[in-house]
Amino acid sequence: MATKFLYLFSEGNANMRDLLGGKGANLAEMTNIGMPVPQGFTITTEACTQYYEDGEKINDEIQAEIMNYIDKLEQITGKKFGDLENPLLVSVRSGARASMPGMMDTILNLGLNEEVVEVIAKQSNNPRWAWDCYRRFIQMYSDVVMEVGKKYFEQLIDQMKEKKGVTQDVELDANDLKELAGQFKAEYKAKIGQDFPADPKEQLMGAIKAVFRSWNNPRAIVYRRMNDIPGSWGTAVNVQSMAFGNMGDDCGTGVAFTRNPATGEKKLMGEFLTNAQGEDVVAGVRTPMPIQEMAEKFPEAFAQFQEVCAKLEDHYRDMQDMEFTVEHGKLYMLQTRNGKRTAAAALKIACDLVDEGMIDEKKAVAMIDPRNLDTLLHPQFDPEALKKAKPVATALPASPGAACGRIVFTADDAKEWAARGEKVCLVRLETSPEDIEGMVASQGILTVRGGMTSHAAVVARGMGTCCVSGCGAIKMDEENKKFELDGRTYVEGDWISLDGSTGNIYGEAIPTIDASISGEFGRIMAWADKYRQMGVRTNADNPRDTAQAVKFGAEGIGLCRTEHMFFEEDRIPAIREMICSDTVEEREKALSKLEPMQQGDFEAMYEALEGRPMTVRFLDPPLHEFVPTEEEDIERMAKDMGKSVFDVKAIIAGLHEFNPMMGHRGCRLAVTYPEIAVMQTKAVIKAALAVQARHPDWNMVPEIMIPLVGEVKEFAFVKNIVTTTADKLIEEAGSSMKYKVGTMIEIPRAAMTADEISTVADFFSFGSNDLTQMTFGFSRDDAGKFLDAYYEKKIYEFDPFAKLDQHGVGRLIHNACRWGRSTNPNVHLGICGEHGGDPSSVMFCHDIGLDYVSCSPFRVPIARLAAAQAAIANPR
Numbered sequence: 001m002a003t004k005f006l007y008l009f010s011e012g013n014a015n016m017r018d019l020l021g022g023k024g025a026n027l028a029e030m031t032n033i034g035m036p037v038p039q040g041f042t043i044t045t046e047a048c049t050q051y052y053e054d055g056e057k058i059n060d061e062i063q064a065e066i067m068n069y070i071d072k073l074e075q076i077t078g079k080k081f082g083d084l085e086n087p088l089l090v091s092v093r094s095g096a097r098a099s100m101p102g103m104m105d106t107i108l109n110l111g112l113n114e115e116v117v118e119v120i121a122k123q124s125n126n127p128r129w130a131w132d133c134y135r136r137f138i139q140m141y142s143d144v145v146m147e148v149g150k151k152y153f154e155q156l157i158d159q160m161k162e163k164k165g166v167t168q169d170v171e172l173d174a175n176d177l178k179e180l181a182g183q184f185k186a187e188y189k190a191k192i193g194q195d196f197p198a199d200p201k202e203q204l205m206g207a208i209k210a211v212f213r214s215w216n217n218p219r220a221i222v223y224r225r226m227n228d229i230p231g232s233w234g235t236a237v238n239v240q241s242m243a244f245g246n247m248g249d250d251c252g253t254g255v256a257f258t259r260n261p262a263t264g265e266k267k268l269m270g271e272f273l274t275n276a277q278g279e280d281v282v283a284g285v286r287t288p289m290p291i292q293e294m295a296e297k298f299p300e301a302f303a304q305f306q307e308v309c310a311k312l313e314d315h316y317r318d319m320q321d322m323e324f325t326v327e328h329g330k331l332y333m334l335q336t337r338n339g340k341r342t343a344a345a346a347l348k349i350a351c352d353l354v355d356e357g358m359i360d361e362k363k364a365v366a367m368i369d370p371r372n373l374d375t376l377l378h379p380q381f382d383p384e385a386l387k388k389a390k391p392v393a394t395a396l397p398a399s400p401g402a403a404c405g406r407i408v409f410t411a412d413d414a415k416e417w418a419a420r421g422e423k424v425c426l427v428r429l430e431t432s433p434e435d436i437e438g439m440v441a442s443q444g445i446l447t448v449r450g451g452m453t454s455h456a457a458v459v460a461r462g463m464g465t466c467c468v469s470g471c472g473a474i475k476m477d478e479e480n481k482k483f484e485l486d487g488r489t490y491v492e493g494d495w496i497s498l499d500g501s502t503g504n505i506y507g508e509a510i511p512t513i514d515a516s517i518s519g520e521f522g523r524i525m526a527w528a529d530k531y532r533q534m535g536v537r538t539n540a541d542n543p544r545d546t547a548q549a550v551k552f553g554a555e556g557i558g559l560c561r562t563e564h565m566f567f568e569e570d571r572i573p574a575i576r577e578m579i580c581s582d583t584v585e586e587r588e589k590a591l592s593k594l595e596p597m598q599q600g601d602f603e604a605m606y607e608a609l610e611g612r613p614m615t616v617r618f619l620d621p622p623l624h625e626f627v628p629t630e631e632e633d634i635e636r637m638a639k640d641m642g643k644s645v646f647d648v649k650a651i652i653a654g655l656h657e658f659n660p661m662m663g664h665r666g667c668r669l670a671v672t673y674p675e676i677a678v679m680q681t682k683a684v685i686k687a688a689l690a691v692q693a694r695h696p697d698w699n700m701v702p703e704i705m706i707p708l709v710g711e712v713k714e715f716a717f718v719k720n721i722v723t724t725t726a727d728k729l730i731e732e733a734g735s736s737m738k739y740k741v742g743t744m745i746e747i748p749r750a751a752m753t754a755d756e757i758s759t760v761a762d763f764f765s766f767g768s769n770d771l772t773q774m775t776f777g778f779s780r781d782d783a784g785k786f787l788d789a790y791y792e793k794k795i796y797e798f799d800p801f802a803k804l805d806q807h808g809v810g811r812l813i814h815n816a817c818r819w820g821r822s823t824n825p826n827v828h829l830g831i832c833g834e835h836g837g838d839p840s841s842v843m844f845c846h847d848i849g850l851d852y853v854s855c856s857p858f859r860v861p862i863a864r865l866a867a868a869q870a871a872i873a874n875p876r
Contacts, residue, residue: 005047005062006069008076009039009240014316019044021236023095026336033315035308035333039076040090040240041069043208045097048234051212058209066208069239070201077241081200087116088200089133089242091334092207094214096235099337100223105144105214107207108277109137109242113198117181121174129247131177136277138184138196141203145210148191156183170275204239211237225791225798228840243332245325246277252298252326253277256291258309259319261341264348268292268309270322277325301331312336317358318367319349343372347520361527362872368524370839370865374400374501376521377552377858378464379512381499389497389506392486395446395471396784397503398457400858402512403444403466404497407490409481411438418442425496427483429476430781431456433567433625439465444498446505448474448483451784452802458769458834462545464858466500470784525553525861528868533876534845535852536863537615539832541565542601546608549857553864556613557605558765558854559705559832562680563621565601566594573640575626580641580651584675591679598680602687611698615765615832615854617744618680618718620707622665624655661770661779666708670718677718680704681725689733702726702739705765710747712756719760742828746770751816758820758827765854766813768833768841772800775809801834804841814848830854839866846870 012020012028020028024042031037047062058066074080079088089111112120112134121130142148160172160180172180185196197203214220215235224231245253256270271288274297295302305324308331312320321339325332341349350364359367378401381389405423408414411434417424418441426442428435430449439445439459444466447456451470460467475484481492488507490496495509537558538549542565546557566575571594578590605614628634638648657663670677684702692700704722709715719741730737742763745751748771754764773780780801790796804810813831820827830852835841837859845853846867855863 021095024236038241038243043237045234093238094211094235107140109133111200127174135181145206243325258313264345301326343376351520370862382511391504392507393505398469399460399467400501401466405443411435414438414441461856532867533871534867537854543604543608552860560616598683599687606691615703617705622660677721685729707744709743710749751812754816755819755823758824763828766831768835804835842866843870
């Protein structure tokens with residue numbers, strides 16, 4: 001049977017969302033439950049996909065079906081396209097299966113031409129309304145279908161108002177609007193080179209194509225990437241007979257929510273405009289009145305509207321966002337959908353709906369977008385101040401929250417300025433591990449280079465600090481402490497504001513408001529923990545981040561990066577001494593200085609964890625990251641080490657690598673310098689023994705993770721060093737403490753030989769950041785230079801470092817899990833890359849059977865909620 005590409009509203013229902021899109025499915029559902037809906041039909045999302053498969057053409061089969069459905073609509077309404085006695089006018093709106101507000105384009109009053117406009121003017125005895133409809137239609141059709149910019153028409157309207165000495169559109173009379181329609185058509189012909197189409201069927205086909213095209217406009221592509229909406233879904237098109245809110249003072253149009261979308265309060269909220277059409281309310285061209293005033297103007301329609309609101313909320317069991325029109329006092333419903341809301345409102349509404357007996361706990365957990373929780377956990381801009389501000393640039397929203405501060409260019413300056421009470425934003429070409437203290441002292445971080453998983457992004461997310469990265473529009477002059485952006489030069493001390501949730505950069509001070517967590521947050525999280533089947537740990541390297549993560553519900557540490565502990569001022573000389581050592585003895589002497597420091601750090605973290613597990617990753621980065629680059633620092637290091645500057649420079653030059661990411665790092669350091677692994681094992685085991693002694697009721701089981709393994713013999717070699725050292729210490733302490741030794745799977749070869757590695761490993765933790773780099777063959781710090789071109793050309797739909805590539809990298813992980821468990825059914829499996837806090841990636845991890853995900857502290861609540869949603873949708 002041939003594919004059915006069109007459905008009347010009376011043929012569909014709410015469950016056909018994938019086919020009819022959200023708007024079409026809801027119009028069908030409202031029709032089914034007896035709502036006053038102007039009738040029409042929906043062209044399916046499959047027709048949109050077909051349009052692109054056919055080379056952006058509507059094929060003959062679909063065109064014939066559209067013509068058939070126009071006939072059906074004409075029979076339902078008793079009106080005909082282009083008829084001079086009873087003309088049919090329609091609106092054409094897009095509607096994807098996921099709500100994409102403002103992404104798609106709408107056309108109203110389609111079916112008008114010079115003859116039809118005269119007919120409706122005469123019939124309605126309201127020529128002003130008729131010509132207003134026609135000029136709006138020409139303007140929308142020109143803008144949306146033919147892509148003649150709106151501004152040309154706005155200029156003509158402004159000129160007309162000036163000529164007539166009026167300020168409001170509604171003050172223009174029928175003759176003015178008729179003259180404007182003529183000017184609009186002339187503008188159309190000048191820009192397009194042909195007359196404005198008069199045939200309603202030709203108009204309709206043009207409009208349908210425009211909606212299909214709008215699925216791939218730049219706005220829509222960016223929105224899809226931000227909201228995990230696949231490009232393959234396509235959009236549906238809704239063709240609906242018109243209801244007119246602009247026929248006079250007994251008409252109007254409005255938008256309303258059944259509850260307050262900002263706070264969640266159970267109270268009807270919305271806006272209404274008399275004598276207006278839909279886009280007037282949303283566009284903000286005229287100031288609307290609060291919905292409550294509608295009761296005075298249209299008491300009967302308002303009473304009916306209140307009934308409709310109650311019925312819709314009861315039917316959908318969620319807060320509804322509705323558009324409606326009143327035509328001569330009669331109510332028509334144009335749309336309903338589950339309303340967008342702030343995170344605070346989402347939590348309140350979910351809890352209230354449970355308390356009202358409308359939904360159960362599982363539904364409450366499932367209805368909250370985990371990504372929205374970010375806004376609850378970080379400072380935000382004052383909404384009123386933000387409305388008045390205009391961004392000077394937009395880059396990558398690398399770590400959420402809002403920051404406002406004075407510009408500084410170095411980590412030392414950030415520390416110094418912050419110490420004297422100044423709020424600062426650190427602006428760098430890119431950050432490196434040495435910048436950590438300056439990053440801690442900053443309100444926000446802005447980098448010129450780097451992507452969503454660059455050093456700045458990862459560290460900022462871990463600390464819960466706002467970060468915007470990869471702003472290539474900045475012309476940086478770090479030496480002279482200034483940069484150029486959007487035609488302005490910014491110098492040290494200038495104010496700047498950063499929005500880490502949108503990537504917007506503002507060249508001014510915008511006040512921020514602190515994050516606040518309500519009681520509803522605790523209720524929802526408790527429900528999430530009740531239903532999830534996967535653990536949630538955190539990535540943390542210090543007691544402060546650990547305590548924060550525990551407060552957010554982390555069940556342990558899935559990744560403690562020990563190298564982050566070495567960059568502090570009192571430690572870096574010891575690690576540099578180790579690097580400069582000529583013999584094993586010298587190296588061991590330097591490492592013996594680091595051991596008590598490492599042990600102290602681990603003890604403090606174990607204390608903060610209160611008995612929860614911690615996976616400690618042994619030293620991972622290449623040694624060159626620890627050596628100085630500035631001449632002055634090199635001289636100081638030479639003096640400290642008792643070596644000549646020449647010798648130190650030779651050591652530094654010897655550490656240089658062509659590709660450090662794939663160089664002398666990870667377990668390769670322990671193979672070359674076993675004494676590093678010995679020192680780190682001692683620090684971990686001694687810390688665990690000391691904490692166990694202080695807390696006999698805790699069950700301390702240290703987890704030691706060997707990074708960057710690609711060969712089972714390599715892992716076995718380093719594991720042997722660890723077990724020999726650990727067993728001796730535990731025996732000497734007279735303890736029976738158990739410990740685990742596992743590996744980070746971040747090299748494709750390790751994933752492919754997981755069945756061999758798991759025979760000697762107690763656990764795998766998938767380092768999805770490096771595994772993604774190694775699998776794709778591009779660096780996460782450099783990918784920003786070309787990924788935009790890949791999105792534009794639809795080669796990739798999303799950043800694989802922000803959202804796990806389930807088809808490639810994900811398949812490797814899934815296979816490694818299966819192979820690992822085939823030889824060691826007890827192997828513990830987790831993920832500790834940045835993907836551990838991305839909701840869609842968390843759902844994938846649940847589906848393939850991981851035991852836990854680990855993410856930065858401020859993403860722990862997001863992962864807990866996403867894990868619960870995965871378990872509710874697909875229980876194990």
